[in-house]
Amino acid sequence: xxxxxxxxxxxxxxxxxxxxxxxxxxxxxxxxxxxxxxxxxxxxxxxxxxxxxxxxxxxxxxxxxxxxxxxxxxxxxxxxxxxxxxxxxxxxxxxxxxxxxxxxxxxxxxxxxxxxxxxxxxxxxxxxxxxxxxxxxxxxxxxxxxxxxxxxxxxxxxxxxxxxxxxxxxxxxxxxxxxxxxxxxxxxxxxxxxxxxxxxxxxxxxxxxxxxxxxxxxxxxxxxxxxxxxxxxxxxxxxxxxxxxxxxxxxxxxxxxxxxxxxxxxxxxxxxxxxxxxxxxxx
Amino acid sequence: xxxxxxxxxxxxxxxxxxxxxxxxxxxxxxxxxxxxxxxxxxxxxxxxxxxxxxxxxxxxxxxxxxxxxxxxxxxxxxxxxxxxxxxxxxxxxxxxxxxxxxxxxxxxxxxxxxxxxxxxxxxxxxxxxxxxxxxxxxxxxxxxxxxxxxxxxxxxxxxxxxxxxxxxxxxxxxxxxxxxxxxxxxxxxxxxxxxxxxxxxxxxxxxxxxxxxxxxxxxxxxxxxxxxxxxxxxxxxxxxx
Numbered sequence: 001x002x003x004x005x006x007x008x009x010x011x012x013x014x015x016x017x018x019x020x021x022x023x024x025x026x027x028x029x030x031x032x033x034x035x036x037x038x039x040x041x042x043x044x045x046x047x048x049x050x051x052x053x054x055x056x057x058x059x060x061x062x063x064x065x066x067x068x069x070x071x072x073x074x075x076x077x078x079x080x081x082x083x084x085x086x087x088x089x090x091x092x093x094x095x096x097x098x099x100x101x102x103x104x105x106x107x108x109x110x111x112x113x114x115x116x117x118x119x120x121x122x123x124x125x126x127x128x129x130x131x132x133x134x135x136x137x138x139x140x141x142x143x144x145x146x147x148x149x150x151x152x153x154x155x156x157x158x159x160x161x162x163x164x165x166x167x168x169x170x171x172x173x174x175x176x177x178x179x180x181x182x183x184x185x186x187x188x189x190x191x192x193x194x195x196x197x198x199x200x201x202x203x204x205x206x207x208x209x210x211x212x213x214x215x216x217x218x219x220x221x222x223x224x225x226x227x228x229x230x231x232x233x234x235x236x237x238x239x240x241x242x243x244x245x246x247x248x249x250x251x252x253x254x255x256x257x258x259x260x261x262x263x264x265x266x267x268x269x270x271x272x273x274x275x276x277x278x279x280x281x282x283x
Numbered sequence: 284x285x286x287x288x289x290x291x292x293x294x295x296x297x298x299x300x301x302x303x304x305x306x307x308x309x310x311x312x313x314x315x316x317x318x319x320x321x322x323x324x325x326x327x328x329x330x331x332x333x334x335x336x337x338x339x340x341x342x343x344x345x346x347x348x349x350x351x352x353x354x355x356x357x358x359x360x361x362x363x364x365x366x367x368x369x370x371x372x373x374x375x376x377x378x379x380x381x382x383x384x385x386x387x388x389x390x391x392x393x394x395x396x397x398x399x400x401x402x403x404x405x406x407x408x409x410x411x412x413x414x415x416x417x418x419x420x421x422x423x424x425x426x427x428x429x430x431x432x433x434x435x436x437x438x439x440x441x442x443x444x445x446x447x448x449x450x451x452x453x454x455x456x457x458x459x460x461x462x463x464x465x466x467x468x469x470x471x472x473x474x475x476x477x478x479x480x481x482x483x484x485x486x487x488x489x490x491x492x493x494x495x496x497x498x499x500x501x502x503x504x505x506x507x508x509x510x511x512x513x514x515x516x517x518x519x520x521x522x523x524x
Contacts, residue, residue: 052377052524075380086371090305091298102294103379128305144375 001152001183002026002049007058009044018044020207021058026185031178033198034187035273041207042187043083046154049185050080062152076107079150083157085137089130093121093140096129097147104148115143119169135166142170146177153177155186159193171196191270201269205277215269222275223267231257238265292381292389299363299390309362315355316401320408323348328410341411342491343465346484348409350458352401353426356394357433357458358451364390364438365447368522377523387515391431399427412491421500422490425483428507429458432479435514439521461485479506 007022019041026032034042047053048060051067051074060067062074087096097112116125119139124132129140138161145153158174159167174197178184188194194201195215202212211218227244230236235257239250241264267275303309327344331337337344367373376386402423406414414422433454441447461481464472465488475481482503489496 047524050378052374072380072382075378078378080375080378082371082374084371086374088298088302088367088372089370090302095298095301099294099298100375100379102290103381105380 001028001030001063002185003059003061003064004045004049005059007045007048007056007060009048009053009056011044012055018207019048019056022204022207022209024202024209024212026183027199028183029178029181030199031174031184031186031197033185033194033201034204035189035191035194035198035201035269036187036204037189040204042189042204043156044207045204046156046185046187050078050154051075073106076104076148077151079145079148079153081141081145081153081155081158083160085132085134085141087129087137087140087144090128092126092128093132094125096140097144100144101147107148110147110149112147115147118173119143135162138162138170139166142173151183153182153184155184157188157190158186159188159190167193191268191273195269203273203277210277211272218272218276219266219269222272224265226265228261228263228265229253229259230261232260233257292385295386295389296393299360299393302363302366303359306366309359312355312359316352316405319348319351320405323405323409331411342488343462345406345409345411345491346462346487347459348405349402349422349426349487350429350480350483352405353398353429354433354455354458355401356398356430357437357454360391360394360430360434361437361441361451362444362447364434364522365441365444368438368441369443373522374524383519383523384515387431387435387518391434394430394434395427398430399423402426414490418490418496421496422483422487425486425500425503425507428504428511429480429483432507432510432514433458435511435518439514439517479503479510482506 203210461475
């Protein structure tokens with residue numbers, strides 16, 4: 001769906017390149033994520049893909065066609081969920097949606113009331129956006145990005161600044177979009193969001209990709225396929241996951257005392273990120 | 284241009300009016316032409332009847348009235364777009380099936396036409412000079428062209444409302460500065476030629492004076508077209524990022 005080779009970009013007036021030769025691809029129906037700290041180049045790469053930044057070097061193919069050759073029809077095929085709320089505050093939620101919907105042609109627009117209901121904003125549909133909380137505005141961002149039923153969706157930090165309930169709602173909605181066949185490219189510095197949503201992630205630091213794989217593979221590659229058992233009496237041991245149920249040493253250890261803790265030794269995505277890149281994910 | 288695109292552009296233009304009417308500070312600026320009309324059609328004739336020394340300054344009064352009429356939409360449209368930038372709504376326009384020229388057209392066509400209309404009416408109704416309809420129209424269109432130049436230039440440099448208020452003062456000063464050409468020795472007039480409104484002011488002066496305004500209009504229109512194209516290009520490269 002998206003094929004990127006040797007993507008480079010330097011902002012006008014800057015000497016330091018923001019992107020230094022990225023290579024990656026996003027398959028149709030995949031949720032692909034860029035995981036990296038602020039300033040790593042995640043949003044720059046996305047802005048190139050949604051054609052806001054133009055003077056890049058390298059090759060970007062979308063559906064087999066050079067990105068530079070796509071005309072205005074490209075924007076009916078993509079939807080963008082921005083990192084921060086961006087709406088006309090003096091207009092109502094409905095007026096905002098109707099205004100932006102009016103620019104699309106040749107697509108079937110989703111029903112506005114249903115979209116508001118989908119993100120539990122139906123009671124706020126006719127209120128001016130200046131009365132919305134940040135979480136409500138972010139949900140409005142989300143439904144604006146999907147209202148023209150685009151094939152490819154870009155979400156920049158889709159759960160940033162949201163409370164846990166709203167963040168979870170947005171994650172569920174993104175998963176629903178994937179189930180309906182959409183290709184989704186997210187950027188995030190949230191390990192949890194990347195881990196839960198992405199089929200594959202790329203670690204990006206200082207404009208370079210450090211690793212690309214499924215979260216599971218990355219975690220198992222840098223962790224141990226084992227469980228750690230801690231007993232109330234203070235004894236602790238690690239056991240390989242392979243044939244754990246038939247491991248007599250494991251079973252007899254469990255019988256030595258009451259279990260205080262038992263957990264796998266799989267690395268978290270954040271730990272993998274730090275080990276691979278030497279950087280932290282904090283913004 | 285597809286009908287649907289036209290629909291979007293018209294919607295956007297109408298939305299601007301919604302935004303203006305829902306913002307008390309911008310709404311109040313819509314009263315400016317009424318104040319100007321009262322001044323030009325009622326107060327000024329009364330004063331001129333009473334105080335003869337005002338008569339030589341009538342062209343200057345007319346010029347100021349035209350330019351103030353023009354500055355209403357310069358200010359309002361600039362603030363609408365600055366507000367849009369401050370709230371990052373501009374980023375949304377960068378990912379819509381709408382070209383940058385279509386965007387500019389939708390935001391500035393109606394303010395331009397309104398400014399032209401207001402000035403046509405003002406010039407037609409002013410009681411001081413007989414001005415032919417085509418000279419009236421040329422002055423009004425030239426004045427209307429200040430709007431896109433002003434708004435595009437302002438929004439190429441300004442990123443928030445606070446900064447905008449400072450730039451508005453500077454821009455308003457630049458717009459009005461060529462008035463000084465009427466108060467300096469003839470040889471110094473040319474200094475103001477680098478300011479686009481100088482040619483608007485000189486064209487009004489030539490028309491009321493009965494001189495041939497063709498050359499001044501030609502330079503004025505050429506200058507405005509060049510500046511509109513230059514700032515439109517600058518605006519497009521900066522506004523949606």
